Amino acid sequence: MKNDYSHMMLDYFIRRTRALNQERKNILQNIKTKDQAEEYQSNVTQIIKKSFFPVMPEKTPLNPVITGTLKRKGYRIEKLLFESRPECLVSANLYIPENFEPPFPSVVAPCGHSAEGKAEPKYQEFSQRLVHNGFLVLIYDPFNQGERDQYTVLPKNSYLRRSCVVAHNMMGKQLQLIDEFFGSWRVWDGIRALDYVLTRQEADKKFLGVTGNSGGGTLTTWLWAVEPRFTVAAPSCFITPFLYNLENELPQDIEQNPPDILANRIELGDFFISRAPSSLILLGQKYDYFDIRGFNEICKEVEKFYDIFNAKENFEFFIGNNPHGYYSDAQKAMVSFFCKIAGKKHTKHEIEINIEKPETLFATEKGNVIKQGSKPIYIMIGEKVDEIEKNREKLSxxxxxxxxxxxxxxxxxxxxxxxxxxxxxxxxxxxxxxxxxxxxxxxxxxxxxxxxxxxxxxxxxxxxxxxxxxxxxxxxxxxxxxxxxxxxxxxxxxxxxxxxxxxxxxxxxxxxxxxxxxxxxxxxxxxxxxxxxxxxxxxxxxxxxxxxxxxxxxxxxxxxxxxxxxxxxxxxxxxxxxxxxxxxxxxxxxxxxxxxxxxxxxxxxxxxxxxxxxxxxxxxxxxxxxxxxxx
Incomplete structure (x- = not known):
């Protein structure tokens, strides 16, 4: 007979993370005034931004290209390619209202972990709900989703091409060797997507929203804390403390674990606290694997800061009765909130949803950015490695x-x-x-x-x-x-x-x-x-x-x-x-x-x-x- 040590590492981090969370709760309980709240916000904002961008990348030309347009009842879809980095193509769709007068309140939509990326039916659905209510929506493919498969040199049935999360973890561990965080690369795509939206004359610069589900909820959360130009956010099906994911033995995608964040006593709720009293709705589902108990805890923490700032009307939360996913009930809650913040008198929920085939939405000729001339991410990493090696100090x-x-x-x-x-x-x-x-x-x-x-x-x-x-x-x-x-x-x-x-x-x-x-x-x-x-x-x-x-x-x-x-x-x-x-x-x-x-x-x-x-x-x-x- 042998003792079982298999739970040792999990229990070790549960103890450490619980102790950290208790320290943080003690600090939050003592925050009573606006000055104390602002001091806390300043501290967490500084830590979060340093975690993602110790040094901000250079903004290079977007080189946007509209490769086609789909005309639909009440809106049109422009098929878009832009470069978030030199020779790093991002495939996207821009939904533009036809029955409203510009400028349009504008929304950037990062996708969750769907193989189809921007073409995933639920993501098409929420984009259409927004555009039918007069919003301009830019939804873009993440790395290795939709048209951004980075591994065209591998067989189609290879693990990396069948699973975007496996591909993300591959990219992430390679970037780690050069002290870069894959989550920062993902956030950078979102920042450059916003940069593109701001080049459009139709966009209302006063209303810049961000929403996404699951992995898109992750990116919505990160972008909300890191990019102050966003004025309203609606993350869905991601919101629970790191501690709950650990206790529930739920590994997360590599971009969902920011470097040094727990070392500085930052929990997920701080990403939302940092932006109070800006307009925010948190979206959850009762049967989500992101623990709904943790969702409720975060809502209470965040609500306290909106109370301190006398801005209760700027914060809402919604819990649906579904498992993980951006279901219609959460979409309607998001659209209603966005309409309220945009000053719209009416919200249109009864609309005809027209789900397009993925290839109909392709911005590239062959459905892949690499075949369109984009560099695979491992080539971009390799170029960075070569530059580092060329300049690396020879050590005794x-x-x-x-x-x-x-x-x-x-x-x-x-x-x-x-x-x-x-x-x-x-x-x-x-x-x-x-x-x-x-x-x-x-x-x-x-x-x-x-x-x-x-x-x-x-x-x-x-x-x-x-x-x-x-x-x-x-x-x-x-x-x-x-x-x-x-x-x-x-x-x-x-x-x-x-x-x-x-x-x-x-x-x-x-x-x-x-x-x-x-x-x-x-x-x-x-x-x-x-x-x-x-x-x-x-x-x-x-x-x-x-x-x-x-x-x-x-x-x-x-x-x-x-x-x-x-x-x-x-x-x-x-x-x-x-x-x-x-x-x-x-x-x-x-x-x-x-x-x-x-x-x-x-x-x-x-x-x-x-x-x-x-x-x-x-x-x-x-x-x-x-x-x-x-x-």
Missing amino acids: VHKMKVILKKLFGIPETIEIPHYRVLRPYSLKKKTIARYGIETEKEIWIILKKKVENSEHIFNLEIENEINLCLPDICSEDEILNERKFLKKCAEYFIDVRGMGESMPEEKKNFFRPYGYDFMIDRFYYMFGESYLGKRIFDVLSTIQLIKSKGCKTINLYGNSQGAIIGLFVALFSEEIKNVYLEKLPESFSKLAQVPSTKLPSSNFQKGLLKITDIPEIIKEIKSLMDVHIIR
Whole structure:
């Protein structure tokens, strides 16, 4: 029998996030006056904007092109292409009223996670509801949705082309290596969409709305907090605290987890609080997987600020009786609110909805921006990587260690950790000794050893020379394997946090790009910490324990993900004699610019390529010890 550590990482972050939320609630409870509210708003706005745009990108020419027009009863649709970045085409539809006098109150509509993007029936429906009420609506495709599939070089049935969220997570982890956030790229598309709307003479510059559902609700939330030109917002089916998603074991898309946001005690409600008393309606559904309890909590928090500003009329919320989705009831609530804020005397709800086929709405000739000449995102990332590498400082081994330790959060002094003697177990008739090592409060990594004499396992005795092995995902899969290239001595295996016995899901699901390893990695990201750095620390801490037990020589072995961890352990530790790295990636720069890699996001250290890369690290550790690379 073995204790179950599989919930360890989830519970660890639940404790941390609950404590953070309680601190935040205490602060909110003490806000009573307008001056206190404005001071709080100023602080959270500054933090949110820094999270998304430490440096604002340059606004480059939009180069808009109208590629066609559809004339419909009461409105027309212009098929539009514009460049949010140089050679980065965004496909969009512009709905323009025919039976109203301009200027028209204007709405930017980011899409949720639908394969059809702007052509998804519910998104066509809310666009038509708005245009029939006299609103100009620009709805645009996100990356890898609608006409913006970035992976035309891959087979049509490939995972990245079948699932936009998988594609987003791929883009996001690659951008992470150059210290960029995919959510910022998504927000930038929305900002440039607004820039285009403001070039249109028909647009009323005094009413600039934003609305979207699910992933579009995410973008509505982010845009609302980051872009002050928007005057009214209606996010749908996204609104619940980060804590609820964590407790409900709900991984989110990579753009839904902003960097450092929890480290600065910012919760989702702050994105709305930051804009009070500007006009806002929050839209939820009773049976949404974004927890409705959290929706209600956020509504109460936000409502308090509108009360303080004496602007109750500017805030509303709506809860429908449906599951996740932008259903007609929420659309009608949004349209009614927008009409009220725009000063319209009547709202028209009984309209004929005409759902177009996706190809009818295409702005490109062949239904794809890449085939129209747009650069794939991995090419754009690759160009950034090349520029970074060309200008990157060549570091001495000492300076490299100092900078990387700071990046990974590795302390200068590592204490000898406490350990438990756990129950052994039998694996294919071999006795496996187990030791739980507490490298951080309530974080237990598992040290294992195959033993011949089971009578001695209840006292952790370490031999003079050992092989310390870091598996790919689980020591149990590798502990009985023979590695002929290693020295013949005692072998110990480490299951670092989130791997092996503390893996929060079945092994077969570990590499899912939308699984629990990904979710835990995202919470480290939001807390401004490094999952990879914590795993490196687990090994360094274990080495301190091993040395305290009299071990003189440590030969380090790492396989795949274990090889990445082992690479940095070898750089940081002075206790390693030989290092063997099997299936180590050739470089992170290559991983950053290939169309696809299965390596989990927890290995993609934020900003690493601005400092160094694998070949440079290998070169430095070769000057310190014997290094063996096994491909």
